[in-house]
Amino acid sequence: xxxxxxxxxxxxxxxxxxxxxxxxxxxxxxxxxxxxxxxxxxxxxxxxxxxxxxxxxxxxxxxxxxxxxxxxxxxxxxxxxxxxxxxxxxxxxxxxxxxxxxxxxxxxxxxxxxxxxxxxxxxxxxxxxxxxxxxxxxxxxxxxxxxxxxxxxxxxxxxxxxxxxxxxxxxxxxxxxxxxxxxxxxxxxxxxxxxxxxxxxxxxxxxxxxxxxxxxxxxxxxxxxxxxxxxxxxxxxxxxxxxxxxxxxxxxxxxxxxxxxxxxxxxxxxxxxxxxxxxxxxxxxxxxxxxxxxxxxxxxxxxxxxxxxxxxxxxxxxxxxxxxxxxxxxxxxxxxxxxxxxxxxxxxxx
Amino acid sequence: xxxxxxxxxxxxxxxxxxxxxxxxxxxxxxxxxxxxxxxxxxxxxxxxxxxxxxxxxxxxxxxxxxxxxxxxxxxxxxxxxxxxxxxxxxxxxxxxxxxxxxxxxxxxxxxxxxxxxxxxxxxxxxxxxxxxxxxxxxxxxxxxxxxxxxxxxxxxxxxxxxxxxxxxxxxxxxxxxxxxxxxxxxxxxxxxxxxxxxxxxxxxxxxxxxxxxxxxxxxxxxxxxxxxxxxxxxxxxxxxxxxxxxxxxxxxxxxxxxxxxxxxxxxxxxxxxxx
Numbered sequence: 001x002x003x004x005x006x007x008x009x010x011x012x013x014x015x016x017x018x019x020x021x022x023x024x025x026x027x028x029x030x031x032x033x034x035x036x037x038x039x040x041x042x043x044x045x046x047x048x049x050x051x052x053x054x055x056x057x058x059x060x061x062x063x064x065x066x067x068x069x070x071x072x073x074x075x076x077x078x079x080x081x082x083x084x085x086x087x088x089x090x091x092x093x094x095x096x097x098x099x100x101x102x103x104x105x106x107x108x109x110x111x112x113x114x115x116x117x118x119x120x121x122x123x124x125x126x127x128x129x130x131x132x133x134x135x136x137x138x139x140x141x142x143x144x145x146x147x148x149x150x151x152x153x154x155x156x157x158x159x160x161x162x163x164x165x166x167x168x169x170x171x172x173x174x175x176x177x178x179x180x181x182x183x184x185x186x187x188x189x190x191x192x193x194x195x196x197x198x199x200x201x202x203x204x205x206x207x208x209x210x211x212x213x214x215x216x217x218x219x220x221x222x223x224x225x226x227x228x229x230x231x232x233x234x235x236x237x238x239x240x241x242x243x244x245x246x247x248x249x250x251x252x253x254x255x256x257x258x259x260x261x262x263x264x265x266x267x268x269x270x271x272x273x274x275x276x277x278x279x280x281x282x283x284x285x286x287x288x289x290x291x292x293x294x295x296x297x298x299x300x301x302x303x304x305x306x307x308x309x310x311x312x313x314x315x316x317x318x319x320x321x322x323x324x325x326x327x328x329x330x331x332x333x334x335x336x337x338x339x340x341x342x343x344x345x346x347x348x349x350x
Numbered sequence: 351x352x353x354x355x356x357x358x359x360x361x362x363x364x365x366x367x368x369x370x371x372x373x374x375x376x377x378x379x380x381x382x383x384x385x386x387x388x389x390x391x392x393x394x395x396x397x398x399x400x401x402x403x404x405x406x407x408x409x410x411x412x413x414x415x416x417x418x419x420x421x422x423x424x425x426x427x428x429x430x431x432x433x434x435x436x437x438x439x440x441x442x443x444x445x446x447x448x449x450x451x452x453x454x455x456x457x458x459x460x461x462x463x464x465x466x467x468x469x470x471x472x473x474x475x476x477x478x479x480x481x482x483x484x485x486x487x488x489x490x491x492x493x494x495x496x497x498x499x500x501x502x503x504x505x506x507x508x509x510x511x512x513x514x515x516x517x518x519x520x521x522x523x524x525x526x527x528x529x530x531x532x533x534x535x536x537x538x539x540x541x542x543x544x545x546x547x548x549x550x551x552x553x554x555x556x557x558x559x560x561x562x563x564x565x566x567x568x569x570x571x572x573x574x575x576x577x578x579x580x581x582x583x584x585x586x587x588x589x590x591x592x593x594x595x596x597x598x599x600x601x602x603x604x605x606x607x608x609x610x611x612x613x614x615x616x617x618x619x620x621x622x623x624x625x
Contacts, residue, residue: 070474072436073474077481081475081478138477139448139449139451142448142475149473335434
């Protein structure tokens with residue numbers, strides 16, 4: 001007799017992985033808590049988090065978006081402007097430090113010295129969400145007003161959310177030497193100019209990530225004590241590493257650090273870890289969940305992740321998208337009808 | 351005698367009204383043939399990427415431009431209600447946008463008085479409004495292309511009348527259906543309404559530039575000191591201008607026509623001189 005004898009089947013590789021059809025592999029086992037259809041679920045994180053957000057939106061969960069496209073923009077191409085990708089228009093948040101700083105910025109407690117990146121054509125780029133508008137901001141006033149309402153949307157999200165799903169993506173980042181501000185992308189890639197005197201590369205350790213995420217979670221709990229957290233690690237490999245080594249080695253380091261950090265952080269009673277990283281990268285799928293570039297996650301993989309998410313975390317959420325009574329276009333449609341009638345009536349005056 | 355063919359949607363009504371003034375037409379020595387979309391519905395059938403103009407309207411237009419003697423100018427007024435749709439009634443989520451200084455400098459549309467930001471409003475991306483307006487005025491491009499397939503007579507596109515500032519007038523003359531909308535939502539501040547008009551007019555002007563046709567701006571005398579439509583030019587609703595406005599437009603058209611004629615004559619003169 002030894003203690004392994006009494007372990008449940010999921011503890012054994014054969015039962016959990018090797019002896020199970022790939023599509024039936026379920027490493028979640030049990031959820032830390034359940035999400036009701038009334039719970040407001042907010043999302044943020046790296047690009048993989050966009051998949052989670054998209055599926056949450058269509059799954060019957062109360063996907064919480066505090067910065068929605070205005071209904072008057074009905075019919076306009078709002079998606080490239082970052083509406084609905086996440087709870088607010090923050091774009092991808094790749095690192096824990098970036099999340100921590102964003103929270104502080106939203107409450108006016110941290111104002112980075114690098115305020116804006118002007119382009120030669122007069123357009124303005126937000127250093128901290130450089131791709132949030134395809135062509136940047138048209139004017140300083142628009143930029144400042146937009147940022148101000150963006151921060152208000154973040155504050156509302158933090159104070160009202162029930163569940164915050166955050167996907168950790170990277171450990172590598174670029175930092176301002178002046179004040180430690182973390183950029184989502186290296187200056188010069190999607191705006192701004194890289195300057196070695198001003199910008200420095202950082203690669204966070206497990207302690208760094210744990211410290212930053214703990215601070216972010218504490219920050220949110222201070223303003224919203226009932227908040228619960230689900231952490232995931234993005235399975236998407238690094239597109240490039242600034243370390244002088246293979247991108248594969250850097251990917252392994254980065255994901256390992258993030259995975260360790262999640263393990264530590266999920267000891268907190270209000271923090272759960274959801275193994276989307278394992279579901280996508282586990283060898284049981286033999287790479288089938290990656291696209292041809294061996295980096296992007298395909299829809300089959302995302303579906304596997306979200307199926308398990310729903311199975312374990314949805315307490316009573318419907319499996320189908322509920323019928324949503326949209327007011328998005330009603331204003332425009334009503335006004336179009338009204339103006340059409342007024343224009344028709346013009347004929348009567350002839 | 352100048353001969354001009356005009357067509358368009360409801361804003362043509364002002365010109366149709368004005369054309370009843372025979373004294374004006376005699377003074378300007380002009381003959382107008384006007385074809386209103388309201389008499390040919392639906393005016394276009396857009397499906398599967400095709401732009402099919404109403405057959406009856408097309409026949410009437412062809413007959414007009416192929417008349418003998420031939421007209422010297424084709425003018426049109428297409429669309430025009432987009433700024434009203436987006437901004438006449440106050441939205442329950444009040445919004446605004448900022449027109450950047452470089453766009454103001456680049457546009458021929460005047461009106462710098464209304465470019466400030468409204469308070470307590472959601473500020474939306476300027477680029478999205480530009481995109482919406484460009485899409486909404488795309489019918490101008492389609493019609494210009496259609497006219498070009500029929501005739502090479504010079505084309506001119508009439509700017510839509512500027513917004514009506516007087517909220518009391520709008521509430522008193524809302525039109526049958528707008529009444530319901532305005533009672534429900536209220537009227538948007540003129541600053542927003544003016545900006546939306548400015549954006550639509552700029553988009554029209556841009557299309558004209560791209561397609562090589564003349565953009566006919568709002569007559570100077572039609573605007574008050576703030577760029578809005580002068581009160582005496584209001585028609586009976588919040589959207590349109592009246593026959594007096596139409597008279598100003600006809601005067602503008604004749605001036606354009608005269609300039610074109612002058613240019614042509616000058617070219618002919620120089621040709622004669624070189625012979």
